[in-house]
Amino acid sequence: MRYVIVGNGPAGISAIEGIREYDPCGEIVIIAFEGKLPYNRILVPEYMVGEVEESELFIRDAAFFEKHKVEVVAGQRAIAVNIEERSITLEDNDNNRDLLKYDRLLLATGSQNVIPSWINRDIRGVFTLWDKADSLKIAAHLEHTGIKRAVIIGAGLLGLQAARAFKSYGLDVTLIEKSSRVMPAQLDEVASEMLCRAAEKLGINICPNTEVKSFRSVKNKIEAVETASAILPADIVLIAIGVKPNIDWVNNAINREQGILVNEYLETNILGIYAAGDIAQTQDPLSGESTVKAIWLNAIRQGKTAGANMAGAREKHARVFCMNSIQLFGLSLIALGNTVNRQGLAPKITNNEQILNYPSSGSYQKLVLSGGNLVGVLFVGDIRQSGILYHKLGCPLTEGYLGNFHLTSGEALMAEEILR
Numbered sequence: 182m183r184y185v186i187v188g189n190g191p192a193g194i195s196a197i198e199g200i201r202e203y204d205p206c207g208e209i210v211i212i213a214f215e216g217k218l219p220y221n222r223i224l225v226p227e228y229m230v231g232e233v234e235e236s237e238l239f240i241r242d243a244a245f246f247e248k249h250k251v252e253v254v255a256g257q258r259a260i261a262v263n264i265e266e267r268s269i270t271l272e273d274n275d276n277n278r279d280l281l282k283y284d285r286l287l288l289a290t291g292s293q294n295v296i297p298s299w300i301n302r303d304i305r306g307v308f309t310l311w312d313k314a315d316s317l318k319i320a321a322h323l324e325h326t327g328i329k330r331a332v333i334i335g336a337g338l339l340g341l342q343a344a345r346a347f348k349s350y351g352l353d354v355t356l357i358e359k360s361s362r363v364m365p366a367q368l369d370e371v372a373s374e375m376l377c378r379a380a381e382k383l384g385i386n387i388c389p390n391t392e393v394k395s396f397r398s399v400k401n402k403i404e405a406v407e408t409a410s411a412i413l414p415a416d417i418v419l420i421a422i423g424v425k426p427n428i429d430w431v432n433n434a435i436n437r438e439q440g441i442l443v444n445e446y447l448e449t450n451i452l453g454i455y456a457a458g459d460i461a462q463t464q465d466p467l468s469g470e471s472t473v474k475a476i477w478l479n480a481i482r483q484g485k486t487a488g489a490n491m492a493g494a495r496e497k498h499a500r501v502f503c504m505n506s507i508q509l510f511g512l513s514l515i516a517l518g519n520t521v522n523r524q525g526l527a528p529k530i531t532n533n534e535q536i537l538n539y540p541s542s543g544s545y546q547k548l549v550l551s552g553g554n555l556v557g558v559l560f561v562g563d564i565r566q567s568g569i570l571y572h573k574l575g576c577p578l579t580e581g582y583l584g585n586f587h588l589t590s591g592e593a594l595m596a597e598e599i600l601r
């Protein structure tokens with residue numbers, strides 16, 4: 182049996198482990214566009230400003246591939262899936278076509294940044310940040326003299342992480358966000374406000390409800406970002422308005438919507454072809470909606486299951502809930518499950534929301550319930566107990582459970598009252 186895995190991020194790497202649990206001997210080939218050793222891209226903002234060394238990024242070493250008897254095709258990009266002949270074409274395809282034949286294929290090419298069509302990528306000083314190569318380009322730009330003012334477009338998780346990194350590097354940072362909230366896919370107004378205040382205390386300027394109109398450049402070098410109400414001088418601009426699955430290279434016969442559509446076994450509509458991680462679109466265990474869940478844990482879990490199934494197992498992929506856990510601007514924050522609705526609008530305060538702590542106490546803790554089941558958890562400040570709550574997602578909350586939550590008597594009373 183020959184397995185070909187395209188992409189050596191967490192999904193591709195976990196698939197190797199999944200395959201080897203069931204098939205110790207089959208041939209495994211992995212196409213590793215970014216180089217042989219997989220790394221933790223979550224640390225890319227820190228790497229960009231020299232807060233972590235390259236050696237700290239790697240999640241597997243060369244011995245991993247030897248131990249699992251994996252052939253790594255490094256520095257190559259797959260550009261086509263040839264369904265009839267069961268093979269992959271590489272951008273730099275040479276005479277070694279047999280190498281790319283597969284019996285089982287895993288698509289694990291992750292995500293890429295969304296870049297609006299009006300943006301001229303040739304203007305010097307305008308960047309996106311997704312991989313190591315991006316962070317090295319930004320680091321080189323930062324070394325030029327006179328780079329003092331950064332404007333970041335998009336205050337999602339990536340934009341906020343970059344803002345923190347740029348600030349600690351010593352830049353003046355302005356963050357522009359179209360929505361009324363930062364991290365609009367995870368935070369409600371209250372949590373967003375807490376995060377904004379913490380950022381502003383560090384001198385980060387946040388502009389919510391603001392859209393970019395254009396970039397101003399002189400001699401093809403960025404000078405400013407223009408919004409409806411201001412011209413923001415900029416020596417560097419980062420576009421962080423979201424990511425989308427890397428599916429353009431995948432044969433159109435493989436069904437897709439936002440991402441590649443897979444069933445609960447991570448199979449696509451084409452026999453022998455699987456998809457896992459940021460590229461795959463699956464059913465959300467809480468809402469039942471078909472979505473792409475671009476988070477690390479999901480990539481690991483799906484990769485492992487896809488690998489096992491490619492090697493003959495018949496496992497359903499584990500239920501993974503949205504989970505963002507982060508320390509930003511001195512605040513701990515955790516958002517689990519569905520804390521805002523699909524359109525990114527924070528649900529209005531209704532009986533379905535239970536506030537366990539208000540910001541006046543120093544922490545904000547909110548549970549979201551639907552039909553009596555816990556579907557969302559949003560904690561800012563004190564995030565203790567949130568790990569337990571992750572395992573309660575999708576389940577009814579009982580009074581017995583609230584006892585486990587170590588609420589103070591006042592908090593427990595309030596929570597019980599709401600549950601009644």
Ligand SMILES: Cc1cc2nc3c(=O)[nH]c(=O)nc-3n(C[C@H](O)[C@H](O)[C@H](O)COP(=O)(O)OP(=O)(O)OC[C@H]3O[C@@H](n4cnc5c(N)ncnc54)[C@H](O)[C@@H]3O)c2cc1C
Binds near residue numbers: 188339477
């Ligand atoms: C700055 C940053 C911060 C993040 N923070 C968090 C966080 O706090 N929590 C969290 O859960 N997630 C976070 N994420 C998201 C998380 O990193 C991704 O969900 C995860 O990496 C997805 O894994 P994957 O294996 O599906 O794809 P990827 O990690 O993207 O790996 C895919 C690999 O495939 C390669 N590839 C792409 N196209 C081709 C091709 N045609 N041929 C060959 N190879 C190809 C890519 O170069 C890449 O190496 C963050 C991401 C970034 C960039």
